[in-house]
Each structure stands twice: as C-alpha cells, then as structure tokens.
Amino acid sequence: MDFLNQLIFIGAVLLFTSIVASSAASRFGVPLLLVFLALGMLAGEDGFGGVNFDNYATAYLISTIALAVILFDGGMRTSIKSFRVGLRPALSLATVGVLITAVVTGLFTSYILGLHWMQGLLLGAIVGSTDAAAVFSLLHSHGLQLKERVGATLEIESGINDPMAVFLTIILIEMISAGEVAPGWWLAGAFAWQMGLGALLGIAGGYLLLAIINRLTLALGMYPLLVLAGGLMVYGLTNVLGGSGYLAIYLTGLLLGNQPMHSRQNILRVHDGMAWLSQIVLFVLLGLLASPSAIVADAIPAISAALVLIFVARPLATLVCLAPFRMPWREMLFIAWTGLRGAVPIILAIFPLLAGLDGAQHYFNIAFFVVVASLTLQGWTLAPLSRLLRLQVPPKPAPVQRVELDIPVASGYELVTYHLKEVTPVVGKPLKQLRLPEGSRLVGVLRDSSFLQSDGEMRLAQNDGVYIVCHEHTLEQLNKLFAAEATPAQLDDRGFFGEFVLDGQATLSDVAMMYGLQIPAELQSRTLAEHLTGSMRNRPVVGDRVRLDKVQLVVREMDDGRVARVGISLHD
Structure with missing residues (x-):
C-alpha cells in the first residue's frame, strides 16, 4: 500500500511540475515536449528523482494508448477542407517519404556503425516518420497560423505516416529474426491490407460512432467519454484484425470533427485536455525509460544519424515527394525542416527490445538522441523560420469561449464570449450602430465585474466582456467585429x-x-x-x-x- 501511495504521489508531482514548467517554457519558445521529456529524465535513474523504470512492455502499452488519443484529437481538429490542398503531398510524404528517409538514414548508419544493412534499415525505419504529437503540439503551442497548403500538408502527413513506419519496423524485425535478407512481393499485399483495413474501419467506425452520439441522450460529461471509448474501440478492433489502428483512429477523429455532432464544443474541449494529458504522460514516461549515461555512450553514432536525418534524408525525401506538386521552394524548405521526431521513434525503438534482437539497446539510445536533437534544433527554430520564409498568415480572430446550446428545437446555436481589446472595431461605438448578422443577438455586456443595463446609446469599451447568442454559421462575421487583436x-x-x-x-x-x-x-x-x-x-x-x-x-x-x-x- 505504501508503494502504491508513493507511486501516486510521484506521478502527481511529475504531472503538476510538467504543467507548471510548460507555462515558463512557452515564454522562451522552448518546445513543450522537450520539457516533458527532460522532466522524465531528471526524475529517472540518472537524475535527481532516482526512479528506476525499465519496464518496456508497460511503457509500450501506455505509450501506444497515449499516441492513439493524440491522433484521435488531431483528427477531430483537422478540417476536411484542408485535404483539398494537403492530402496528395502529405500522402506522398507519408509513404514514399518515410521509405526514402528510412533507406538513406539506415544505409548511412549501417556504414558508420559497421552493421548489416538490414540492421541499419531497421534503425532508419524507427526514426523514419514525423511525429503527430510533436507536430500538433509545436504548431499549436507556438500559435502559428501557417499558409493552409503548408499547415495542412504537415498535419495530415504526421497523422497518417505512423502506419508506414510501424509496418517497416515490424517487417524488418521479423526478417532479421528469421534470418531473411530479401523482401518478397508479399510485403506489398501486407501493406495494402493494413492501410486498406485501417481506412475502411476508421471511416465506418466514425459514421457508426457519429450516429450513436447524435441519437443518445446522456449527461453532458458522458459524451466526451463515449467518443473516447468509441475511438479506442475502433483502434483496438483494427489492430486485432491486422489493420493499422493508428490510421483508423485518426480517420475516425477526422470524420467526427467535420460532421454535425451533439455536444461538439464540449467534446472538443475535453479531448483537448485529454490530448495534453496524453502528451505529458507519454513524454515523461519515455524520459523515465531513458538512461542518459547509456545514451552518452552512443553519442557519436547518434549525432551522425541525427545530422544525416535532419540535413540529408528528410530534405531529399521532401524534394522527391513534393517536386511533382510544384510547391514553392519556401514551402518545401519549411516542410523539410519541420520533419519533427517525437514519441513514435522512441516507441518503435522498444519493438527490438521486446523482440530480443541483438544490439536492441543501441537502437533505443540512438532513436532517443535523434528525438532530442530534432525537438531541440528543429522545434526551437520553427517559429523564426516560418517568419523568415513569410509562411505565416494573419491569425484568424476567435471568441475567448464558445458554449454550445443543446436545445431540442434548434441546433447549431452557441453562446460566445468576446473580450474587447483596444483595436477591436466595435470599441467606442454605441450598441445601436452594431449590425449583427441575422440570427445573432447580444445578450449582455460585462464591465468591471458587473452586467450593464444595455440600451442603444451605451458604448462598448476596452476590456468589456460581450456575450452573444449566434448560429455557428455567423461566427466568422462576428469574429471580425468583436475578436480583433493587436498583431505584429x-x-x-x-x-x-x-x-x-x-x-x-x-x-x-x-x-x-x-x-x-x-x-x-x-x-x-x-x-x-x-x-x-x-x-x-x-x-x-x-x-x-x-x-x-x-x-x-x-x-x-x-x-x-x-x-x-x-x-x-x-x-x-
């Protein structure tokens, strides 16, 4: 019992510290995932905490669930409209790009380490995919509003390229364990089955889950739990049948996020917190699993692998995959640089350990170092590079809060809250001059902690809180009036x-x-x-x-x- 209480206390301390540290880190532009990873390492056996955690099976179980939740939330927040401009280049990067990255990195690593070429390819496959958790976190936490073509390509790629890396890693482990050196045509069939089944069950599961959500009447807090359970059911069933669970749960989230859904804002708000919790748990846990002293021993090959991956393999893969789409060079350069590595390479590096391959610990150490190098070098320079290449666009104004009004007689209505700033267009104007979109109604103005008796002559002022009932279709028009803020x-x-x-x-x-x-x-x-x-x-x-x-x-x-x-x- 004492051990259990200590475990709860240590876990709570790590979670609390991670959240508090994220606030300070964001002021200095430090990638938050790097902070979580560092806290895990500091709490580990070589750090101040002295926690000796080496249960790879448990780490794999928790990590895969956390990554599934992150992908699910990322899918729900990806607009289906962005697929018009980002799907084809993202699909190319998620398949051919991962393969090129794995081959280039793997062959170089096998030469440097004196490994068999298949062992080098295994290491290349482990670090070959960009990470959804890293991409979603860094793009959103920096508040970057990128050009749609760039942002859509990066987010879709990171959401769908994990299956390719997982497939390559598992196949190479099986071939190395069986002593095979020549891949057969059966690999193409196995890949098509995994991707096809993942896509089919992901879309079918999304439609089924959507129908259930919109037909059930539940307590408000139950809807996010229903959605999460449904998403994980799709993920688990797809894996059991031999498909790609990661692709399935991403597509399920994508479908749910782009269809009218009961309690939508409540679901998105709760799942945002779930995704952050998953990221913290995931990276702190992987930090605990790492042994800095062992990683330092593999520092030279790890540095070499990281440099080749970042400066050779990823740019080459980006050029080959995006050249047919005739993207501007600025956009290709940024996409090449934003090949962020995160949790997925570390999770995949656990596979050889669980399979008992020779030298498996070296794979883990090198993959961990590559992730740290990527988050540090690429993650820290992401925002400045986007500004230098002029790929940022003015941020879209938005209310500070949206509350869905679940009323039986109508759907799509919300109560939105705006905090007026000095530059907001309506500041200083009397209420009678406001031209609200049809179907919208101002229901209150909060000033100095008191609701005002509003009449046509009352003028809105800076720092007022404005509450409006509106339909979601009119939200964009209201944002232009009430949500403008000072920008660079x-x-x-x-x-x-x-x-x-x-x-x-x-x-x-x-x-x-x-x-x-x-x-x-x-x-x-x-x-x-x-x-x-x-x-x-x-x-x-x-x-x-x-x-x-x-x-x-x-x-x-x-x-x-x-x-x-x-x-x-x-x-x-």
Whole structure:
C-alpha cells in the first residue's frame, strides 16, 4: 500500500511540475515536449528523482494508448477542407517519404556503425516518420497560423505516416529474426491490407460512432467519454484484425470533427485536455525509460544519424515527394525542416527490445538522441523560420469561449464570449450602430465585474466582456467585429495583404486603370481570381502572392476553393 501511495504521489508531482514548467517554457519558445521529456529524465535513474523504470512492455502499452488519443484529437481538429490542398503531398510524404528517409538514414548508419544493412534499415525505419504529437503540439503551442497548403500538408502527413513506419519496423524485425535478407512481393499485399483495413474501419467506425452520439441522450460529461471509448474501440478492433489502428483512429477523429455532432464544443474541449494529458504522460514516461549515461555512450553514432536525418534524408525525401506538386521552394524548405521526431521513434525503438534482437539497446539510445536533437534544433527554430520564409498568415480572430446550446428545437446555436481589446472595431461605438448578422443577438455586456443595463446609446469599451447568442454559421462575421487583436506589424492585415482590397471578379483592366499598371492586352479581360489561379503552380490558398507589374496581388479570402477577395500590396 505504501508503494502504491508513493507511486501516486510521484506521478502527481511529475504531472503538476510538467504543467507548471510548460507555462515558463512557452515564454522562451522552448518546445513543450522537450520539457516533458527532460522532466522524465531528471526524475529517472540518472537524475535527481532516482526512479528506476525499465519496464518496456508497460511503457509500450501506455505509450501506444497515449499516441492513439493524440491522433484521435488531431483528427477531430483537422478540417476536411484542408485535404483539398494537403492530402496528395502529405500522402506522398507519408509513404514514399518515410521509405526514402528510412533507406538513406539506415544505409548511412549501417556504414558508420559497421552493421548489416538490414540492421541499419531497421534503425532508419524507427526514426523514419514525423511525429503527430510533436507536430500538433509545436504548431499549436507556438500559435502559428501557417499558409493552409503548408499547415495542412504537415498535419495530415504526421497523422497518417505512423502506419508506414510501424509496418517497416515490424517487417524488418521479423526478417532479421528469421534470418531473411530479401523482401518478397508479399510485403506489398501486407501493406495494402493494413492501410486498406485501417481506412475502411476508421471511416465506418466514425459514421457508426457519429450516429450513436447524435441519437443518445446522456449527461453532458458522458459524451466526451463515449467518443473516447468509441475511438479506442475502433483502434483496438483494427489492430486485432491486422489493420493499422493508428490510421483508423485518426480517420475516425477526422470524420467526427467535420460532421454535425451533439455536444461538439464540449467534446472538443475535453479531448483537448485529454490530448495534453496524453502528451505529458507519454513524454515523461519515455524520459523515465531513458538512461542518459547509456545514451552518452552512443553519442557519436547518434549525432551522425541525427545530422544525416535532419540535413540529408528528410530534405531529399521532401524534394522527391513534393517536386511533382510544384510547391514553392519556401514551402518545401519549411516542410523539410519541420520533419519533427517525437514519441513514435522512441516507441518503435522498444519493438527490438521486446523482440530480443541483438544490439536492441543501441537502437533505443540512438532513436532517443535523434528525438532530442530534432525537438531541440528543429522545434526551437520553427517559429523564426516560418517568419523568415513569410509562411505565416494573419491569425484568424476567435471568441475567448464558445458554449454550445443543446436545445431540442434548434441546433447549431452557441453562446460566445468576446473580450474587447483596444483595436477591436466595435470599441467606442454605441450598441445601436452594431449590425449583427441575422440570427445573432447580444445578450449582455460585462464591465468591471458587473452586467450593464444595455440600451442603444451605451458604448462598448476596452476590456468589456460581450456575450452573444449566434448560429455557428455567423461566427466568422462576428469574429471580425468583436475578436480583433493587436498583431505584429508583418501580420497586420494592411501590412500582410496590402493597402487595398478588391473583389476576385474585378478584371485586370480595371486594376490597371486604377493603379496605372502596364498589363499585356491578352490578359486584361482576366479577372483577378482567374489570374491568380492561372499563375499558381497549384491550388491557391490565403497568403499566396503574384506580382503584377509594380504591385503584388495577395489572396486574402477563399470561398469554396475559389479566390473571393484579393489584396493589393504596393510594396514588396
């Protein structure tokens, strides 16, 4: 009993410390996952805590469940619209890219360590995939609003590339254990079965779970638990039948997140906390499992593997996979650099230990070092590089809180809360001048801890809390009125999109007349939308730029895949 109480106390201390440390770390741009990993190492056998944890089977069980929860939440927060611009390049990176990364890293590592080439390929497969937990965490915790094509490619890739790495790792372990040196054509069939079954059960499970959620009447707190249990059921069943559970649970989350769902905001809010808890537990646990003294012994080959992976294998894989999609070089460079390694390589490095392969501990030590190097070098420089390459777009305004109104007579209505800032457009205006979207109603204004008796003459002020009942379809319009905040100069609307805004259907001849531009006669009948779409190498997204004589045309707003509004920038 004393041991159990001590275990609970130690676990609570680690969790509490991780959360508190994350607040301080975020101020200095430190990747939070690196903080969690470091806390686990400090609590381990070589750290101040002196906790001796070497139960790889338990670590694997907990880690796989945590990773499944992270993928599930990531799927629910990925917009299906982003698949229009990100699916094909992400799919290429998640399959061919993982294979190229594994082969290049593996062959180099086998040469450096004097290993058999298949053992080197095993190590390459272990570190070959980007990590969903790392990508989701670093992109969201830094508050990066990337161009849709870049952000969608990275998030979709990290969500679907784990199955490829798991497949390669398991196959190579089986071949090494059996003494085989030549892969057969059966591998293609096995891969197709895993991916196909994972996709089928993930989508089918998502539709079935959605129907159950929308038909049951439960206590509010039960819906997130129902969703989590359903997602894990899909994950477990898919694995039992020989499919890819990671792909299945990601697709289940994707389907749920993009369909009307009862208690949606409540589910997303709870699962956000579940995903953070999973990330903390996952990385602290893997930190506990590591032995820094043993890792230092493998430092030289580990550094070599990390450098080759980051500076050779990942960039080469990115170039080969994205070249057919004719992405701009800035975007390819950023995607190559954002090949973040996280929990998945460490989890996969446990496989050889569980299989009892010779030298398995070296695989684990090198994989762990590669993850630390990736989170440190790439994770720390992610935000500055995105600004340098001009891949950030102005953040979308949003309310500080959304509460879904579960009323039987109507669906889709919410109570949203805004905290007015100095730059918010409605500050200083009387209520009677507000033009709220149809179906929206202002229900209260909170000022200095008191609700005001609102009338048409009352003026909104900075720091007011504004409460509005609205339909989710009108939320974007309300955000533009009530949620504007101060942004860096380079992300200010005028600084980023340009000084003037035009409709996408305006013709180039009209633009030439207004701004004194020299435009070839054969182009003058084109609309701005047609010119931007024709000038892009791929589907336009917000933030794309095209030079037109002495001005720049900037995609400002998209509507159902079409360029709706265009900014005119008079500066480079």
